[in-house]
Amino acid sequence: MAPALDIFRSLADATRLRIVALLRSMELSVGELAQVLGQSQPRVSRHVKILVDAGLAERRKEGSWVFVALGAPERVAPVLAAIDAWTPGEGDPWTLADTARLAAVRADRAQAAAAWFEAHAGEWDAIRSLHVAESEVEAACARALGAQAIGTLVDIGTGTGRMLELFAPQATHALGIDRSSEMLRLARAKLSERGLDKAELRQADFYRLPLADGDADAAILHHVLHFAQHPGAAIAEAARVLAAGGRLLIVDFAPHEREDLRTRDAHARLGFSDEQMLGWFAAAGLAPVQTETLEGGELTVKLWLARKVGATRVERQAA
Known part of the structure; x- marks a missing residue:
């Protein structure tokens, strides 16, 4: 019973359910989650910690950034199946808003990548030549x-x-x-x-x-x-x-x-x-x-x- 209690307690919050939904789409940094959710990073970090403690998410540090992904499939898959079974066919306003803001995060990443490549293209081209x-x-x-x-x-x-x-x-x-x-x-x-x-x-x-x-x-x-x-x-x-x-x-x-x-x-x-x-x-x-x-x-x-x-x-x- 203990694992089930931990899982259901961790999901008994709208923000944490939104985080799980976002992580189904892509791995995100804590800062990016805060951007999509419209909340402060410390608050998002607390929500992430609860999900991590329940085994539904995992954190990985990369330099000064912390990225968050879904936890082990054997732990997460039954939860996602239940959420899908209980979710109505039409999207709710939170999901639609989060999806739109997630698209903005993707665009920011692409813009940063393009700027880096433009600045370093000469180095890559020199070796490729x-x-x-x-x-x-x-x-x-x-x-x-x-x-x-x-x-x-x-x-x-x-x-x-x-x-x-x-x-x-x-x-x-x-x-x-x-x-x-x-x-x-x-x-x-x-x-x-x-x-x-x-x-x-x-x-x-x-x-x-x-x-x-x-x-x-x-x-x-x-x-x-x-x-x-x-x-x-x-x-x-x-x-x-x-x-x-x-x-x-x-x-x-x-x-x-x-x-x-x-x-x-x-x-x-x-x-x-x-x-x-x-x-x-x-x-x-x-x-x-x-x-x-x-x-x-x-x-x-x-x-x-x-x-x-x-x-x-x-x-x-x-x-």
Whole structure:
């Protein structure tokens, strides 16, 4: 009875019901919730705490921001089903007003993202000009992962969320991880514009992913590994969260001598050889599946696909 009492007490308030409804649409910061609800941040924070204590919501800190999302599905799903069953067909005035203000939050995010990209476009274009078109790289990623359903997808070092934008529709659950709170805010704006609000974003380091062993079916490291001081450790951590048979796709540069990328753009590694990559795969319990080379610029782009050794869930059930 105790969990049920906690849940019903937490929902015995119109504002908290509104918060739950808003979080069904997208993950929001406390400030954004306050903007939509027309209430002060301290008051909204108190309401959020009650929902968190009941397991209906969870908070994640990113830099100076705190984001709020729905809690674990097994806890939240029955509550949402009950709310849907009791909700009249026509929208009530609060819901209609909240929906309109939520659209304004989406617009604010998009405007902030556009301003950031305008200010930093030169940096991105400078690196992109050194290798084949990004469209060719993305097409190669799509070939490597295939068109089949992915299951749980983890994009490690998601940046602005491009890999999630491409592959989240194939996944039952998509999670983007980045150490930069600024990048995650940009990713939220971009994914929201594309109608991919259900993709989850978390701030974390690629050496300590916020997932249990074997939680993921596929992981991507897209132009991220060259920032790692210890690439083997980052690959081992990605392998840890993969289920047996899960796939890891790495996209990065072949060895090069552009020392300016180290000094100007903080590249810790100037590309990777196949031998290096295969060695890290073996140490992490990954079996190589395929390698693709994309030439056509000063920098050569490489794709390495590996699979975690061991019987898959389906194969274990069949046995």
